[in-house]
Amino acid sequence: MSNYIATIGVEVHVELKTKTKIFSNSKNGYGQMANSLTNVIDLGYPGTLPTLNEEVLNLAIKAATVLNCKIRPEIHFDRKNYFYPDNPKNYQITQFATPIGYDGYVEIEVDGEKKKVYIEEMHIEEDTCKSTHRGVKTLLDFNRAGVPLIEIVTKPCMTNSKEAKAYLEKLKELLFYSDISDCKMEEGSMRADANVSIRKKESDPFGTKAEIKNIGSISNVGVSIEKEIERQAKIYDKGETFKPQTRRYDDKLGDTVLMRVKETGNDYRYFPEPDIPFVIVTDERIKNVKKTIPMLPDERREKYLSLGVSEINTTKLIQNRNLSDYFNHLLEEKISHQTASNLLLGDISAYLNKTEKDITDTTLSKERFIELVNLVSNSTLTSKNLKEILEIILESKDSIQSIMKSQGIENITDDKEIREVIQKIISENPESVEDYKNGHDRAIKYLMGQVMKETKGKANPKMANDILKEELQ
Amino acid sequence: MEKKLTKEEVLHVAELARIAVTDEEIKKYQVELKKLLDDVEKINEVEGYDDEILIAPWSNHTDLREDAEGEMLEPKQVLENAPRHSGNYIQVPVVIGESEGA
Amino acid sequence: MKYLDKTITExxxxxKSKKIKPIDLVEEAYENIEKSDLNAYITLNKEEAIKKAKELENVEVxxxxxxxxxxxxxxxxxTKGLLTTCASHMLDNFLPIYNATVVDKINAANMIIIGKTNMDEFAMGSSSRTSYFGAPxxxxNTDKISGGSSGGxxxxxxxxxxxxxxxxxxGGSIRQPASYTxxxxxxxxxxxVSRYGLIAFxxxxxxxxxxxxNVYENALLLNVISGHDKMDLTSIKEQDEDYTRLIGKNIKGMKIAIPNFFVSDIVDNEIINKIKKTAKTLEKMGAxxxxIDxxxxxxxxxxxxxIAMGEASSNLARFDGIRYGHSKENPKDIRDLYFGTRAEGFGKEVKRRIMxxxxLLSGKNARExxxxxxxxxxxxxxEFTNVxxxxxxxIGPTTTTTAYLLTDPMDDPRKSFMDDVLVIPVNMAGLPGLNMPIGFDKDHMPIGMxxxxxSCEEAKIYQLASALEKELNLDLNPWGGKKDE
Structure with a gap:
């Protein structure tokens, strides 16, 4: 196979997290009884007309903002006409002439190099109904009909599958973090199509395009792009050509398969939707929407690292939106943020997973968590003891110290008491003292062990360590 | 001789409209549709207008609806007027291939 | 009886004085409809109307x-639970599961729906002869058309x-049949008026x-059916008003334009003359x-x-035999379901316009x-704004001719558009327009103006119309008292 340059563009459909549908007030929900979330508008009943959900406009503005798009101040909708059983009116209300967002970008990082993926446009439209094929019949469930979508279209600016995957990961992170969508590809709330063409050199015109539709996961987007590049290269290598076409990724085959050849381009007979007058996107609305955008992942990453949180903890926190939001309340506090992140990602996460709870479902207030972090940082509470009382900490409202006391976790912090024990241990272990003086570091660990044994683990380890070193001088 | 569309042209518009046509109907449409299409050609006689379009004589901008749930239909009502259904689903003959749109 | 011949106030x-009950009016209406025998209705709502009339006996007037x-x-x-067919085989079994906003308003005003009137199929036509149920x-002159599409x-x-x-x-479907009748x-x-529940053409x-x-009753009914509706985004947000408020005021000093196109050679001479005569009358009244050009x-x-055919092709795409309406029996596949259902369900005028x-919207035609x-x-x-x-x-004639014969040829697909040549501009500009009778032709068929x-000057239209109505004082009863003999 000779070398080709690939040109890749990605189109993503994202379902918006609204309470109701875009053009009607029936519920926007997933996984409910078939045809239980509809009204006459969703079903395309004769005589019905659309109304426009305010939250859809707000979320679209939000998306345009986080994707660095310009926002059009006046928009209208268009009808895309095509017959299909999942399309109740046999036209879809979408935006063709005046997409709400345009000329945006998303920054990705591939192999340590930063790159911008350019967004051509993003627009608002309605979802179709869900069809299930059963033998000789197809079953239609209109619950999804009219669920609000935004479609985000990149410029053909990516050159390999890694970039496409990084773009999708980044897009997902941005949209999820700004509460625009669940972005669950497995439930279809995020769906991706990839356009792939290849050519020999930059100076050549673009090659014939194949569109791979509705790919079910980000990793499959990667595989399908690679497979498609390979397939096209083989054809060109043989000196052959192919027609523009639509393909899909077959999970079982691990390859793309042909759906249909595009003969003359689709004839969607677009025209402006007369039932929905112009929508004005005011500066004030944009300003108010911007206020609702939470701290985005890139900013979080930068903040966490600057507070001394390790690279790995930073990544893990950002992957867990709820913990990251919780953590964000502590950014201004004078605590060990690394310890705080360890606690959240370690024992606390284990508890949350086990009990299927959310951090906000526990009794761990910000104040109690700060107390906990400080007790752990200064070793007043050992990790062994923490494990014993974590459940109580997360289920009661008492201060951590009073829980420790009531659970018999004492902590000898009396300097004199500890010093007496240490002096006793030193006098009983002359060889270890000799070893320490000869530079054997291991000896101090042995001596510490003896101190803890003598105090039944109750000596404050940090204090004991400090005093032991002093006494050994 | 009467001006006519070709048979292919009639079949093309029938395809767009998703309407089955018999051979006899095609013959009729070849003449009738041609008359209407000739009529609309008169638009090219109009002069002096600007590019601004009027989509509809709207008197105001779109009012936005609050994102609050309203009444919905029972699945049984959804099926009431549907000629074919199965369980809670509306049924059609099997559809091969993916949706053209969305 | 004949209570319905009295004035609305009578x-x-x-x-109010309980001398009659709503049921008397309902019964009289059904008797009238039967006697008239004009095929004006597709569905009568007899059972429900009687029930509603009886319920209203317990409601204070x-x-x-x-x-x-x-x-x-x-x-x-x-109309919820009442057949709504659009005069089409496509919907001849269609029972809506919701009410149009205007129907809710009629019900709220305690009016009684007597039946659903005949029309051109999907409102496409100018003589109501494209109705699946035959023309009204x-x-x-019962050999003649009542116009369309609101012919019934x-x-x-x-x-x-x-x-x-x-x-x-x-494109004239209220005013043109009003003129013919x-x-x-x-x-x-x-x-x-909210379009929510009006099956879109x-x-x-x-x-x-x-x-x-008459004009006064017209304004009264507009009072009932108009008003902002949040279910229709194109609904006007002006405050509610009483459209009868200018009725009875004189028209002195009013400036009236007659476009020369409206009295050009596309219009029958008899009608042009009547319009010119009416213009003189208006001048005598002080206008x-x-x-003008x-x-x-x-x-x-x-x-x-x-525009109308383009939009219609999209609006009528939803009739596909899947969720409601006519559906082809035993379709081979989805294609057969679409093509068969629409070939069987739609009449030829509708098919022509959809095609x-x-x-006109396909490919580069959309631009052209x-x-x-x-x-x-x-x-x-x-241009209207400037005028x-x-x-x-x-003002001008509503139609180029008076009503023609039901048996006139229907083979020219352009005829139904040309019948509306004078009334279409008003729809294009979204303006209010009213037809009122101003006299008769030599065969005693009504002529309309x-x-x-x-925009939004309906009350002002009623002012002129009622003044002229009073001045002309025409006898507009087609039976001339003969029907009861």
Whole structure:
């Protein structure tokens, strides 16, 4: 196979997290009884007309903002006409002439190099109904009909599958973090199509395009792009050509398969939707929407690292939106943020997973968590003891110290008491003292062990360590 | 001789409209549709207008609806007027291939 | 009996003083309909109407003049649980599961829906002869058409069966049949009456309006059905008003324009003469009448063909035999379901318009025809705005001829558009327009005049119309008292 340059563009459909549908007030929900979330508008009943959900406009503005798009101040909708059983009116209300967002970008990082993926446009439209094929019949469930979508279209600016995957990961992170969508590809709330063409050199015109539709996961987007590049290269290598076409990724085959050849381009007979007058996107609305955008992942990453949180903890926190939001309340506090992140990602996460709870479902207030972090940082509470009382900490409202006391976790912090024990241990272990003086570091660990044994683990380890070193001088 | 569309042209518009046509109907449409299409050609006689379009004589901008749930239909009502259904689903003959749109 | 021949205030007094009950009016209406025998209705709502009338016996008669009065509703307006066919085989079994907003308003005003009126299939036509159920007849001469598409509503009002009817007007479908049958029909400003529940033909042109035998009753019915509706984004947000408020005021000093196009050689001489005579009458009443040139009026039909057929091809795409309506038996596959259902369900006028409309929007045609039409439409509206800077009204004939024979040929697909050549411009600009009878031709068929005013000036239209109505004092009963003999 000779070398080709690939040109890749990605189109993503994202379902918006609204309470109701875009053009009607029936519920926007997933996984409910078939045809239980509809009204006459969703079903395309004769005589019905659309109304426009305010939250859809707000979320679209939000998306345009986080994707660095310009926002059009006046928009209208268009009808895309095509017959299909999942399309109740046999036209879809979408935006063709005046997409709400345009000329945006998303920054990705591939192999340590930063790159911008350019967004051509993003627009608002309605979802179709869900069809299930059963033998000789197809079953239609209109619950999804009219669920609000935004479609985000990149410029053909990516050159390999890694970039496409990084773009999708980044897009997902941005949209999820700004509460625009669940972005669950497995439930279809995020769906991706990839356009792939290849050519020999930059100076050549673009090659014939194949569109791979509705790919079910980000990793499959990667595989399908690679497979498609390979397939096209083989054809060109043989000196052959192919027609523009639509393909899909077959999970079982691990390859793309042909759906249909595009003969003359689709004839969607677009025209402006007369039932929905112009929508004005005011500066004030944009300003108010911007206020609702939470701290985005890139900013979080930068903040966490600057507070001394390790690279790995930073990544893990950002992957867990709820913990990251919780953590964000502590950014201004004078605590060990690394310890705080360890606690959240370690024992606390284990508890949350086990009990299927959310951090906000526990009794761990910000104040109690700060107390906990400080007790752990200064070793007043050992990790062994923490494990014993974590459940109580997360289920009661008492201060951590009073829980420790009531659970018999004492902590000898009396300097004199500890010093007496240490002096006793030193006098009983002359060889270890000799070893320490000869530079054997291991000896101090042995001596510490003896101190803890003598105090039944109750000596404050940090204090004991400090005093032991002093006494050994 | 009467001006006519070709048979292919009639079949093309029938395809767009998703309407089955018999051979006899095609013959009729070849003449009738041609008359209407000739009529609309008169638009090219109009002069002096600007590019601004009027989509509809709207008197105001779109009012936005609050994102609050309203009444919905029972699945049984959804099926009431549907000629074919199965369980809670509306049924059609099997559809091969993916949706053209969305 | 014949209570329905009395004036609205007389009937109201009788109801209020309990001398009659709503059921008397309902029964009389059904007797009238039967006697008239004009095929004006597709579905009668007898059982429900009687039930409603009896329920109203327990409701106190308030100041609403329309309380307890029967009303006929065009069959493209959705009525919950009552067949709504659009005069099409496609919907001949269709029972809507919701009410149009106007139907809710009629019910709230305690009016009684007597039945669903005949019309052109999906409102496409100008003589109601494209109805799947056969055409309604004109009570002035039952061999003649009652116009279209609201032919059934026009016919039943003209025949004095009931006092009130609803029509819809996309390119003259209220005013043109009103003209042919000698009644008053108003197409309100676009957005004045909610379209929610009106089965769409061309969304940017459609408007529901009242059809009555006189101007005052027309304004009363508009009071009931108009108003902002949050279910229709194109609905006007102006405050509610009383459309009767200017009725009875004189028209001294009013400036009226007659576009020369409206009295050009496309119009029968007899009609032009009647219009000119009426203009003289208006001048005598104190108005000033000018003949003016207006751009674009002669192109309105072309714009209408492109816009109405284009929008219709999309609006009627939903009739596919899947969720409601006619469906092909035992379809082989999904293609057969679509093509078969639509071939069987739609009549030929509808099919023609859908096909042409699809073509006009397809590929590069969208630019060459549809968008171009929208551009000219904008300029045409501007032209009206300019005229209304100088004039209070534009008037002219409503139709180029009086009603023609039901047996006239239907083979020219352009004929139905040309019948509406004078009334279409009003829909293009979204303006209010009213037809009122101004006399008869040599065969004693009614001649109508249209009155057009600027957006939201319905009350002003009623002012001129009622003044003229009083002045002309025409005998508009087609039976001339013969029916009861």
């Amino acid at each position: 009937i109201h007094e009788l109801l 308030d100041d609403n003049l329309l309380f307890g009065l029967p009303i006929a509703v065009k069959d493209n307006i959705c 007849h004109n009570p002035w 509503s026009a016919s039943t009002i003209a025949a004095r069966d009931v006092l009130f009817a609803l029509g819809s007007d996309t 000698g009644i008053v029909g108003m197409k309100p400003t676009y957005g004045r 061309a969304s940017s042109l459609d408007q529901i309006g009242p059809m009555t035998k 000033k009448v000018d003949y 207006m751009k674009y009026l002669n192109h309105a039909v072309t714009l209408y063909q492109i 042409v409309g699809s073509y 025809y549809f968008y171009k039409a929208l551009s000219i439409r904008d300029d045409m509206k501007q 209304f800077k100088k004039y209070d009204y534009i 249209q009155i057009i005013a600027n």
